[in-house]
Amino acid sequence: MSDDTGPDVLIIGGGPTGLALAVALRQHGLAVTVVDRKPGTQREVRASVIWQRALEILRDLGCADRFTDSGLPLRRAEMYVQGRRIGGHENAMEHTPFPRPLGIEQTAMESLLAERLAELGTEVCWETEAVAVRPGAGGAEVDVRGPDGRSRTIGCRWVVGCEGAHSLVRKTLGIAFEGERRADLQALQINAVPEWKYPVAPDVTYFFIERRVCLIASPRPGGGYRFFSFCQDPDPARVDPPDAAEMRDLVARAAHDPDTRLVPTDPRWLNRARFHDRIAASLRQGPALLAGDSAHMWAPVGGRGLNTGFRGAHNLAWKLAAVHHGWAVDALLDTYSAEQRHTAQEIMRQMRRNLLELPPSPLTLAAMRLLGPVLMGSERFSRRGRALLSELPRHHRASELSTDKGGRGSLRAGDRLPDLPVGEGGKRGGTHDLLAYDRWTLLIVGAGDAIGNDQQFAPLSRLIGRYAIPAEVCVLRPGQLEDGALPRDTMLLVRPDGHIGLRARLGDRQALEDYLRRWFLPRT
Structure with missing residues (x-):
């Protein structure tokens, strides 16, 4: 029997990634059903660290405060090689509301995400197993078996597999899970x-x-x-x-x-x-998508798995919502697969070279004893290590969704916008306060008399208004930012997830129009 009143999105898997995705989709106004064969949220502690970028994502999901209230800020790391202390470093990062990573276990994470999801009007269907998935041109049907052993069919517009390494969705689609077992680890x-x-x-x-x-x-x-x-x-x-x-x-x-x-x-x-390093050949096929361990998995060096799952949910939700609501072209959703696969592949490469966490060879061990104190005492080395762990510098520069059309400064299309101090009239805040997860933001950064009043940029607002894109225009004048904090005479069109979609010269109306026309539909 088919459920004719099915959800917009059916998520298979109620782990951290599935729950985070459900929260994000609900915030974008989609009806969501989450099914999981487990009897409830995770009872094993499992993952234990959330890095700074993932905490920013949880802020967008409306639940960062409850995470920080339940976890431990991890201030410092100390390093010993064969019993000898070779140094330590602080974990703090600049230009983020969450300077330190957080120690918190998966049992607490899942409970907090399920609590947030319930606030948005959705409860997880526990003890409900997905047993078959049938994607079609306009949606999908999913057969599920409930706690009473009876089966029913749920119809949905989209189905997302977040059910782990043995993903039913991925196997149904016939998508290869490319990679291999990690030997001798x-x-x-x-x-x-x-x-x-x-x-x-x-x-x-x-x-x-x-x-x-x-x-x-x-x-x-x-x-x-x-x-x-x-x-x-x-x-x-x-x-x-x-x-x-x-x-x-x-x-x-x-x-x-x-x-x-x-x-x-x-x-x-x-x-x-023991571990496999694997990634799905594609994370989307029509109305069916993959996220979390269904999409990619590797040895948990650096605690990357759960954090990367959060990144994927954050990336996917606003794109799926934009396509579902009829605001954006279908190709926008394909950029989720390309961007998330690129991120996962980059992390896999980096973690295979993470000498600080993998069992060392005799030569590596000797080098650590000799060079470790010098490297650990280097602020440059420490800064690079903190940045890598925080995931704040990860970008989407190679994405089709990232377009550079001029402008100044080191920030490029695809980069995460840093949270820089903004102040005027005695009030202080950050650039992240100007952003929102439910819309795009056009940041206008001017120099000297290049900025007059807001009416000067009314044509840009009218241009954006012609397209079905939720967006706001924010003008930053000299004095509101520290010198050099953001490139002047530049426009930055920032995505809902905080990454820069378009960088262009101040007032380049054609660049903005070309970008909007490529990705968004005209407003009717």
Whole structure:
């Protein structure tokens, strides 16, 4: 039996990515149904760090405050190589409302996202398994089996697979999951309160690099640490989780503290995992799309998986909404697949070279002992490392949606707009206060008498008004920004997700019109 009153979007999978996508779509006015075969939100702690860019995304979803209230700001990292401290660095980043990453576990994340989704009028259909997907020209039908064992069919305009590595949507579409198993690498984990020789600091993460192992001790909001170790894998057939004794021996060896004791937290979390590095050949086929682990997955070096899933949900929601509402051409939705695949491929390449978290070779270990203190003492090295982890510099410069038509400064089309101080008349704020996730923003940055009054740019507002694009024009005058903070005599058309779509010379009406005509439909 088909449900004729089905949603605009059916999301299969109620993990962090699926929940974040559902929240974002609801904020854009779409009717959403989320189904998941689990009995409720995650009961295993799993992912544990949200980086700065993902916190900005959660702000757009209206729930960053509740995350920061529940998590721990991670202030600093300390590095040890074969028992010798080689240095440390602060985690803080500039030009963002969230200068530090956040320690928070997946159990809390999912509960907070489900709470936010409920505020928007949508509850997850738990214990409801998608068993078949039939995409068509104008939508899709999904057969689901409920907690009573009965089946029904839900009709929808769009279906998004967020159900993980064995995605039903991806398999139904016949999309290749390209990549391979990561050889000779396993991760062992425990949540525990340690008794050891190192200071117990609730905002300091420890890295211990030893022969054949990298151990990370990250503070937990509930007390103690998440001990996460990347090790070589001499026995791939062993699949049972480690016990507390095995983890104690590993921590004691890596931390060079034979007297270490570990008291497991409640609930207990012990895990042994192995990994594949894979990415779907495409993230869209007609009305069906992929996000999160259904779209890409890799070894969790750097804690990238969940954060990249949030980026994908943030990217996809406003584009899907614009096409669904009839505001934008269908090709806008294709840019989600291209941009998110490029981001995932870039992260995979970078994390395969992340020497600070992968089990080191003897040569790498020797180099770390020799050069580590010099590098860790370098502000330039530290700044580059913080930027990479924060994900703030990641861009979409190669995207079809990014167009450079002149203008000044180092910011280019595709870059994330930094949150720069803006002030006038004694009031202070940031450039992010001028943006909104439900619209585009045309930023006018002028120099000297190039800026008169707002009426000077009324033709630009009228031009935008001819197209079905939600947008506002914001004029920044000299004195509102620090000198050089943003390029003057420049227009920046900023996407709802905070990335620059168009950079052009001040007043270049033709560049703006060409961009709008390419991506948006005329207003009727």
